[in-house]
Amino acid sequence: MCECSCADKKDIYLPALATVSKQELLNDTEMYLHLQLDSGEPLGHAAGQFVEVSVAGLGEAPISVSSSPTQDGFELVVRNVGSVTNAIHNLKAGDKLGIRGPYGSGYGIDELKGKDLVFICGGIGLVPQRSLINYVIDNRGDFGAVTILQGTKDYTQRFFTDELARWDAMDDITMLETIDEAHPEWSGNVGVVTTLIPKIDIDLTQAAILVCGPPIMYKFVLITMKEKNVAKENIFVNLERRMKCGVGKCGHCQMNGQYVCQSGPVYRYSDLDNIPEAI
Amino acid sequence: MSMKKISKTGFGEFITHIINTDGNVYGVQAKTEAKGDRFAFGPLTSADDLRLDYDVTLSPPKKYLLPPKETLVKYEVGGGYESSICKCKSILIGVHPYDLVAIKQMDELFSQDEYDTHYMTRRRNTTIIACDVAKASPNVFASSMGTATVTDGYDILLTDIGGAYVAHAATEKGEALLTEAAPSAGDATEADIAARKAVQDKNDTGLNQHELKCGPADIPGLLEKGYDSPVWEEKAATCYSCGSCNLTCPTCYCFDVQDDVAWSLKEGARHRAWDGCLLENFANVAGDHNFRKKREARYRHRLYRKGSYIPKKLGGEIACVGCGRCVGACLPDIANPVAVYNQLLEETK
Numbered sequence: 001m002c003e004c005s006c007a008d009k010k011d012i013y014l015p016a017l018a019t020v021s022k023q024e025l026l027n028d029t030e031m032y033l034h035l036q037l038d039s040g041e042p043l044g045h046a047a048g049q050f051v052e053v054s055v056a057g058l059g060e061a062p063i064s065v066s067s068s069p070t071q072d073g074f075e076l077v078v079r080n081v082g083s084v085t086n087a088i089h090n091l092k093a094g095d096k097l098g099i100r101g102p103y104g105s106g107y108g109i110d111e112l113k114g115k116d117l118v119f120i121c122g123g124i125g126l127v128p129q130r131s132l133i134n135y136v137i138d139n140r141g142d143f144g145a146v147t148i149l150q151g152t153k154d155y156t157q158r159f160f161t162d163e164l165a166r167w168d169a170m171d172d173i174t175m176l177e178t179i180d181e182a183h184p185e186w187s188g189n190v191g192v193v194t195t196l197i198p199k200i201d202i203d204l205t206q207a208a209i210l211v212c213g214p215p216i217m218y219k220f221v222l223i224t225m226k227e228k229n230v231a232k233e234n235i236f237v238n239l240e241r242r243m244k245c246g247v248g249k250c251g252h253c254q255m256n257g258q259y260v261c262q263s264g265p266v267y268r269y270s271d272l273d274n275i276p277e278a279i
Numbered sequence: 280m281s282m283k284k285i286s287k288t289g290f291g292e293f294i295t296h297i298i299n300t301d302g303n304v305y306g307v308q309a310k311t312e313a314k315g316d317r318f319a320f321g322p323l324t325s326a327d328d329l330r331l332d333y334d335v336t337l338s339p340p341k342k343y344l345l346p347p348k349e350t351l352v353k354y355e356v357g358g359g360y361e362s363s364i365c366k367c368k369s370i371l372i373g374v375h376p377y378d379l380v381a382i383k384q385m386d387e388l389f390s391q392d393e394y395d396t397h398y399m400t401r402r403r404n405t406t407i408i409a410c411d412v413a414k415a416s417p418n419v420f421a422s423s424m425g426t427a428t429v430t431d432g433y434d435i436l437l438t439d440i441g442g443a444y445v446a447h448a449a450t451e452k453g454e455a456l457l458t459e460a461a462p463s464a465g466d467a468t469e470a471d472i473a474a475r476k477a478v479q480d481k482n483d484t485g486l487n488q489h490e491l492k493c494g495p496a497d498i499p500g501l502l503e504k505g506y507d508s509p510v511w512e513e514k515a516a517t518c519y520s521c522g523s524c525n526l527t528c529p530t531c532y533c534f535d536v537q538d539d540v541a542w543s544l545k546e547g548a549r550h551r552a553w554d555g556c557l558l559e560n561f562a563n564v565a566g567d568h569n570f571r572k573k574r575e576a577r578y579r580h581r582l583y584r585k586g587s588y589i590p591k592k593l594g595g596e597i598a599c600v601g602c603g604r605c606v607g608a609c610l611p612d613i614a615n616p617v618a619v620y621n622q623l624l625e626e627t628k
């Protein structure tokens with residue numbers, strides 16, 4: 001007989017089941033999924049949080065929740081890079097996935113209220129940012145001007161193009177997009193995402209700058225922000241690390257003393273001053 | 280709680296009783312090798328095999344609480360998930376004080392924030408019969424770390440006072456076991472208690488083959504200044520990234536999570552398995568990006584975990600207990616934490 005009272009504690013490694021209600025391949029590498037927990041409960045996430053997605057027999061992968069908490073069910077966008085993510089690409093509507101979470105600290109919404117927001121996204125960096133963008137749209141009065149910068153390597157990798165067009169059509173959102181290399185179908189800006197920064201027509205020093213993209217992008221965006229005299233306190237970065245447990249135990253996500261699965265993946269840049277392993 | 284005296288013959292009966300009545304009993308035993316005896320925890324089937332005069336075990340007793348590989352959940356492919364929690368009871372005999380301190384730290388780390396039912400269930404179903412160190416190992420520095428003796432964390436603590444053992448029960452569980460398995464043991468006399476104290480006093484200063492030239496409480500401060508010290512590159516230059524220093528450490532608890540599917544392809548299990556931050560791919564993500572690519576970064580991370588990061592979760596307690604196992608396990612002889620901390624101390628003078 002077990003001598004402990006832990007029977008009433010939940011198992012932090014036990015996934016809950018969710019059912020795929022919709023799926024769509026967005027481009028060669030990105031799969032969109034809309035899911036609903038089988039329990040009927042909402043996921044209960046905050047913008048910027050992630051879940052551990054579980055495929056029986058293959059393992060788990062940390063994936064950002066891409067939808068806003070204001071929406072029904074939840075959405076994920078998954079790039080096929082390995083065993084778990086490839087399996088996710090083979091799912092059809094009606095199939096089941098295991099879900100643990102939501103985990104992480106997300107964007108501190110309260111700290112962003114009333115501010116002008118500038119989203120700087122590189123490639124699939126759009127995926128987690130989208131949860132906050134749509135939250136802001138659904139609570140538009142709580143925030144100031146909204147500017148969205150999206151950079152994609154090449155034209156064929158663009159995704160959520162209808163949604164980008166919808167944001168672009170909104171009067172109270174400035175949407176700027178670029179691709180790294182010219183393409184016959186593309187008449188917009190060509191160049192890396194930082195080439196869009198001079199086109200922002202609000203006072204950057206008064207705005208909250210929200211950045212998410214590949215590691216190399218941070219370096220360039222942060223240099224530009226420094227040149228523009230944007231205080232580190234006003235910059236929020238979304239960091240990726242290897243994650244296994246998602247709950248501060250396995251040690252994989254550690255960057256110096258911080259557990260990214262708990263205190264991240266979103267960080268205020270000024271909080272990273274004493275964390276040399278961060279960027 | 281009570282302090283009893285058990286004669287050496289009575290002690291054999293005590294252990295025999297435990298072996299005969301309890302399911303999983305693990306104790307320290309010798310493996311005789313050319314260079315002399317080496318010791319290890321293993322299933323105990325005879326009281327005669329128990330060696331409480333050992334110096335250090337090859338691997339720490341951690342494996343009974345956090346097994347090298349342990350099932351977390353089971354599932355049917357395409358179906359639901361089910362928790363797999365081991366509720367077996369076990370008794371560990373012969374745990375040294377420094378290893379007890381490590382276990383107490385793991386208890387805290389696995390229960391704080393998110394409660395780990397897998398570890399905690401095993402822990403609560405484990406009875407620990409500890410023993411004071413009878414012989415210093417070649418690399419122990421527990422005296423430097425303040426972990427050479429303990430006053431709690433065990434169910435029963437045994438101290439060899441020559442002709443007999445003094446047994447201190449610190450929990451109800453320990454008390455009950457003592458009454459049941461050693462019914463003839465009488466209360467320890469004042470002289471016995473003094474003899475016990477003499478053993479502990481000796482250990483408090485005598486388990487010190489490597490001497491830390493500051494107090495353990497000074498380590499976080501040293502590390503705060505030492506991040507860019509040349510010591511990391513110097514030491515790590517010969518590191519094999521073999522992870523032995525992680526593997527043998529009683530306070531290392533990082534793990535990997537892996538899935539296995541049965542041959543039927545219908546059901547499977549998810550396990551966790553020990554991992555080590557010194558291993559090259561520990562911090563790899565997709566696109567072959569490694570957040571700790573350089574050996575010195577991985578080497579430094581281990582020392583910072585022990586001396587700075589984990590202490591923040593433990594109210595300042597240092598997550599190195601001075602067992603010295605990593606020192607003996609490291610082929611290029613660079614893993615000794617005392618050597619690093621002392622060098623940092625020199626540099627910051």
Ligand SMILES: Cc1cc2nc3c(=O)[nH]c(=O)nc-3n(C[C@H](O)[C@H](O)[C@H](O)COP(=O)(O)OP(=O)(O)OC[C@H]3O[C@@H](n4cnc5c(N)ncnc54)[C@H](O)[C@@H]3O)c2cc1C
Nearest residue numbers: 061062063064078079082083084085241242243563564565
């Ligand atoms: C907080 C967070 C949010 C994320 N959000 C998304 C998202 O919204 N969409 C998306 O497509 N991807 C996201 N990722 C990345 C995604 O987790 C990895 O691509 C995925 O874990 C790879 O798993 P796999 O089994 O398919 O690959 P594997 O077969 O395991 O390995 C392929 C490669 O991925 C690396 N890798 C293995 N495990 C991890 C891990 N846990 N984290 C990162 N890399 C790993 C391996 O080193 C290897 O190079 C996120 C990562 C984090 C940390």
Ligand code: SF4
Nearest residue numbers: 518519521522524609
């Ligand atoms: S420090 Fe020593 S034991 Fe640790 S990984 Fe390097 S060579 Fe191996």
Ligand code: SF4
Nearest residue numbers: 528599600602603605
């Ligand atoms: S770091 Fe070395 S000496 Fe310290 S507890 Fe771990 S194995 Fe023992």
Ligand code: FES
Nearest residue numbers: 246249250251261
């Ligand atoms: S992912 Fe395991 S500690 Fe963060």
